[in-house]
């Protein structure tokens with residue numbers, strides 16, 4: 001059995017997108033598992049019931065407490081029912097991990113209006129709607145922690161204009177929510193994952209591309225969903241009780257470096 005130190009003992013969490021879009025462990029699944037491992041009871045929300053169920057089984061196998069809830073979190077009514085279900089089952093809500101997200105490639109010339117609307121709905125509106133219904137119940141119990149999942153694509157151009165625009169909006173949402181709800185004892189922070197290897201990106205990767213991605217950041221190692229989950233666990237825990245409005249890249253230092261100076265020049269000229 002994995003080690004536990006009870007960092008979230010007594011807490012209740014919702015993780016959206018708690019399944020994984022393919023075999024393996026995505027950011028939502030890893031985060032939910034780590035929350036449960038540290039004592040939280042977790043509502044595993046996904047539009048694909050079987051994906052959430054697989055996460056529930058993984059958590060149950062470790063002796064953790066979690067249950068599933070099927071919802072499309074782009075819909076206000078589903079978000080309201082999700083929070084109601086959490087309160088009915090567990091009596092409170094302390095942590096909301098807004099993890100749902102999808103990627104689409106394209107420039108403004110290429111992207112269709114329908115795709116633009118869809119990506120903004122999944123990557124941005126879901127956070128607004130889930131938080132809208134979660135925040136009043138957090139206020140009732142004296143506060144909480146909201147973690148919004150952006151991407152380093154929200155900080156740097158990254159081959160997909162709709163994805164970058166939506167993930168930059170998540171950063172804007174985070175800092176505004178941190179200011180709005182800090183006085184209620186609700187901390188809102190954001191994780192910007194780097195080039196982690198998860199089921200979301202695996203279908204687009206061959207070994208060469210995987211190696212290029214792993215070597216892109218100064219640490220030259222591959223990141224996994226557990227790296228993102230551990231950052232979320234920290235932000236959810238009391239250890240982060242004075243951290244609010246932070247954008248935390250979890251990327252092995254990729255956004256800290258300029259690709260030209262660091263990679264091209266440093267490798268060729270040995271600077």
Ligand SMILES: NC(=O)c1ccc[n+]([C@@H]2O[C@H](COP(=O)([O-])OP(=O)(O)OC[C@H]3O[C@@H](n4cnc5c(N)ncnc54)[C@H](O)[C@@H]3O)[C@@H](O)[C@H]2O)c1
Pocket residue numbers: 016017018019020021022025026027028029045046047048051071072073074099100101102103122126149150151152192193194195196197198199200201225
């Ligand atoms: N994998 C990476 O390299 C990477 C990098 C940067 C950021 N991210 C971000 O991490 C987050 C999640 O990544 P992941 O690896 O867990 O993805 P994933 O694709 O493995 O899992 C996402 C889950 O969300 C669910 N989902 C999608 N739309 C939904 C909706 N409208 N309602 C309810 N559930 C829905 C899917 O069914 C799926 O199970 C995303 O926001 C993504 O943009 C990932």
